[in-house]
Amino acid sequence: MKELHILFTGVGRRVELLQAFRQAALCLGKDLKIYGADVSNTAPALAYCDFSRIICGMREDHYILELIEICRKDRIDLVIPTIDTDLLVLAENKEKIEASGTKIMVSPLEKIRICRDKRKTSKLFDACGLHSPAPVDDWKAYKGGFPAFIKPRDGSSSINAFKVENVTELSVYAQQIENYIVQPFVSGEEYTIDIFCDFEGRMLSVVPRRRLAVRAGEVLKTQICMDRTIIREAKVLTEAFKPCGPLTVQMIRDEKSDRNYYIEINPRFGGGVPLSMKAGARSAETILKLLSHEKACCDMELADGAIYSRYEQSVCIDEGSAWGTKLIRQGSAGLSMTVSSLGIDRWKIKGVIFDLDDTLYPEKQYVRSGFQAVADFLEIKDAQKKLWSYFEKGLYAIDEFLKQIGREDLKAQCLEIYRAHKPKLELYQGVCELITELKNFGINTGMITDGRPEGQRNKIAALGLEDLMDDIIVTDELGGLQFRKPNDISFRIMQNRWRIPYEQLVYVGDNPAKDFQAARQLGMKTIWVAHRDGLYRK
Known part of the structure; x- marks a missing residue:
């Protein structure tokens, strides 16, 4: 894959x-x-x-x-x-x-220019037979009545956009906003229409949403509203525009005439589009399918009437002197960490979760052990050394060696032997002492590891970790590759079992690219163990 x-x-x-x-x-x-x-x-x-x-x-x-x-x-x-x-x-x-x-x-340049210019956008709406408040770019020439709306011709996010009640207010704002337009103010229910097309502009989904609450141009509360008129008009607009990917359209239904007045187009994913996705629009899935040269999703069941409310959430970017990700550089001999040196006692940590490979033992041991099992099966002199040589060159060692000896027909058997073998492994020096010390302090110890269940369980058994750890999760056992880190479900499961706040948990791992993402997002502390002989050493 x-x-x-x-x-x-x-x-x-x-x-x-x-x-x-x-x-x-x-x-x-x-x-x-x-x-x-x-x-x-x-x-x-x-x-x-x-x-x-x-x-x-x-x-x-x-x-x-x-x-x-x-x-x-x-x-x-x-x-x-x-x-x-x-x-x-x-x-x-x-x-x-x-x-x-x-x-x-991104849509073609001429279409981006249409969207960036409110006057050109209005002309597009008119050409599609859609209602749009007529814009003028000179306040003195404005004859559309009051209240009116003044905003930058190329603005976004409601920045410098104002409702004005009379000509005096209009003249004041016109002096403050460069390159503005003035339009009649349309009072009524506001809608966002989330449209998604393939790379050629073929519409795959359309989801109108009623904007129940808005802040700085971005929706806070919204309701899915699969209105037939809006959907029909959106299809007309999309057929004329043919965007590449997403299109976010703003519209107001006039409270007096009940007409739909189209205001602007943003040819990108809008801030509220995840809410349409939650309601059933599979635009993210469609993108992944298109990139994989698979058929796009068109048949989507949407949760008409569903209401979504958004909220603020914080994430720690840098914990400064309080903690931060600790970097522990280790030699090949062992894991020289103690409860005191890590500050675990100081920060009232109640649970430590470890990665397995290259954190608690050198993963190269497992690779060598597996190659020895394959060599024993093949009964070829120096096979283990040759397999290791290919591995160090960054090649698929088993494939290369079997090709060399002309026995590519044995690939499936060799892979099965490698994956199922009972390895000979040893923990890094100091691991047992550290885990014992943690448990003596009353600190929970656990492990979250990715990999094929049989292979990971064989490693765990060879290292005697079942007796050392309070809890072990092999992510693939949860349901396959998709549950591997950085997916956070394994962390959530262990936290739920322990009933310890995330802020009092530490994750220890060797691969910062994937080990720490979920832990940090959940609010856990992290420790990066950089072994000199590790596969992910820097």
Whole structure:
């Protein structure tokens, strides 16, 4: 199964969107790695990415060069922009970015320009036979009556957008806002329409939502409203516009005439789109399927009438002197940690959860042991040494060795022997002492490890960890690959069993790329053990 790499630019606060893609990958059984790019290393959504990339501002001359370099190094399959200001520069450089082998979910340049200019947007609505408040760009020429609405011609997020009650107020705001437009104010229920199309502009889903409460242009409370008129009009608009990917449309149903007045278009995922996904719009799943060259999802059952309310949540980016991720550099001899040296007693820690491979024992021991089992089966002199040599070169050792001896027909048997063998393993020096000390302090000890259940259980038995640990979870036993870290379900299960607050739990692991993401998001402390001979050493 191909590992999919998606990069979200301007990721900022879009935590719910990332979670929607994680859930989609879980449902489809896809191996997804989420990359987030932002100008600030304190953007909260970065903590929910597998990998974070700090990039210069999109107005900088070298922004595109930096972005292309990130895409090249990280083998990004798809770039998904999340903010309006990114769209124009990405559309202008779409061919250059895609020439590097990365697709980008952004509509053609001329369509981005339509959306960025409120007057052009209004003309598009008119061309589709849809009602739109007629804009003028000179307050002195405005004849649409009051109240009126004044806003930047290329604005977003309701910034510098004001309702005015008379010509005097209008003249004052007109002096303060550059490049403005004035429109009649439409009073009524506000709607957002979340539309999703494939890369060629074919509509796959449309979800109208009533905006029950809004702050700074982003919805706080919303209700799914599968109104036939809105859906029909959205289809007309989409057929004319043909976006690449998402389209977020704002509309007001006039309380007097009951007409739908279309206000603006954002050709990106809106801030509230995860709510449409929760209601049944499978746009995140569709993207993963399209990247895997599978048929897109069209038949979607939506929760008409469902109401969603959003709330704020914090995530610790840097714990400073309080804790932070502790880095423990270890030699090949052992694990020189104690309760006191880790500050566990000071911070009232009540539970410590360990990773297994390269944290409690050297994983290379297991690899060597497995190669020896394969060598014994093949009965070929120096087979173990040759297998190890291929492994050190970064090759698929068993495949390469069988190819060399002309016995590729034995691959399935050799793999089964490797995976099922009873390994000869030893814990790092000091592990038993540390776990015993923790238990003497009344601290719960557990382990969360990824991998094939049979192989991981054989390792656990060989190391005698069942007698040492209070609790052990092999993530694959929960339901397959999708439950491996950074999925947080195993951490939630262990926390629920122990009934210890996340703030009083520590996770100890060797691979910061995947071990700490879930732990940090849940509020746990983390300790990075960097063994000199580990597979993930830096």
